[in-house]
Structure formats: structure tokens, C-alpha cells
Amino acid sequence: MPTILVADDDANIRELVCLFLRNDGFETAEAGDCKEALAVYAQVHIDLVVLDIMMPIMDGWTLCKELQRSNPDLPLLMLTARGETWEKVKGFQLGTDDYLTKPFDPLELTARVGALLKRYRIGSTQTIRLGSIILDRQTYKVMRGTESLALPLKEFELLYKLAGTPGQFYTSEQLIDQIWGIDYAGDDRTIDVHVKRLRERFATATDFHIETVRGLGYRLEVHK
Structure with missing residues (x-):
């Protein structure tokens, strides 16, 4: 089963997202900030990352750059509190594949995760x-x-x-x-x-x- 890394400094959101992802059959890993997310990514095979933009220590933009540098083909789903157009554009320019604005429906998130993985399975074939x-x-x-x-x-x-x-x-x-x-x-x-x-x-x-x-x-x- 694919493993999804959920990086968000809000423990309640992480718990909710991971619960819905596991109920949908995915494995999950969690990180409360970007440095922890990079540490988890270095130790666990991750198939997709759900990342919040506003996090302490290192923001989501920087995390996105680091993950893209490590693996340009890693699917990224961005969570944003405001959903402003410039944030979406900046996220896409940095390599994110999709976004959701908080508050969001967890069922929609799991559906988007499934769609991204389906798309990237095409890209992973020879x-x-x-x-x-x-x-x-x-x-x-x-x-x-x-x-x-x-x-x-x-x-x-x-x-x-x-x-x-x-x-x-x-x-x-x-x-x-x-x-x-x-x-x-x-x-x-x-x-x-x-x-x-x-x-x-x-x-x-x-x-x-x-x-x-x-x-x-x-x-x-x-x-x-």
C-alpha cells in the first residue's frame, strides 16, 4: 500500500487526515514540522506528501523545494489556510500537484490523494x-x-x-x-x-x- 506523509503542525489535523487515509487503505507517516518531515522522508519510503504551508522552523515552501530537489517526481498536495491565488500559483511553480484550502472535507482529500497516485503510476512506468x-x-x-x-x-x-x-x-x-x-x-x-x-x-x-x-x-x- 502507498505510504502518505502528512506534514502539519496541527496535531488534530494530522490525526484526522491520517485516520481517513488509513480508512481508505493507505499507510501513513506524520511530521509536526518541516525538519521532522525531511527526517521521516529520509527513513521511510514515501509515495506522496500532504504538506501545510504555514509551519514553524521551516515553511512549506522550503519543504517543497527540498523534497523536489530530492525527488522531482514525488507527488505533493498543498494545504493552505487562505487559498489565495498567489499562494496557489507559487505552490504550483514550486512543484506541488494539487491544493486544498482549510477547512477541507477529509473525504475530498483522500479522493485527491488517490487521483494523484493514479496519475503518477502512469509516470512511473517505463x-x-x-x-x-x-x-x-x-x-x-x-x-x-x-x-x-x-x-x-x-x-x-x-x-x-x-x-x-x-x-x-x-x-x-x-x-x-x-x-x-x-x-x-x-x-x-x-x-x-x-x-x-x-x-x-x-x-x-x-x-x-x-x-x-x-x-x-x-x-x-x-x-x-
């Missing part, structure tokens, strides 16, 4: 299917029907990253860090150029498209 297009991470091949497409390595990794979590947007900075590495010193427009090339290669594709989210980044949308 093969991703986008309609008639198949991406194989082991061979770095792209198949469109019976046709084999040869993509440069970075274009493949960028497409694979976006396709692994359809609907989630990534900033250019996140994609640079996760694909080129944090020490990359190239042009800031590298992601723009690679996205443009992918769009040109798959201009006739009816299975998906790469969408620009103004002011936020890119996401891949699958056509139903």
Missing part, C-alpha cells in the same frame, strides 16, 4: 501510451503505429516527462533542473526551443498537444 503513440524509456524509442520515430535524447526526455503526468504544468526552471540538471548554464530559452521542435514533429498528432500556460510553464494534454 512505457507511456498517448493514443497511438508509445514512448519507451528503456530504448528511448517513440512508436507511432508501426512507424519508429527518432528523437534527440533531450527532446525524448522532455516529452516523456510531460507525458508521464498529463495535465500537470511545469515551469521552464523545473524542466531545466530535472532534465538538464541544476548546474546547466545554457540559454534560458532552451525549453521553449525544445517544445517548439516537439510541436513541429507532432504537428499532425491527434492524440495530444503541449500547451503553454502563460506565466507558469508547459503541460501536456491528452485528447480524449
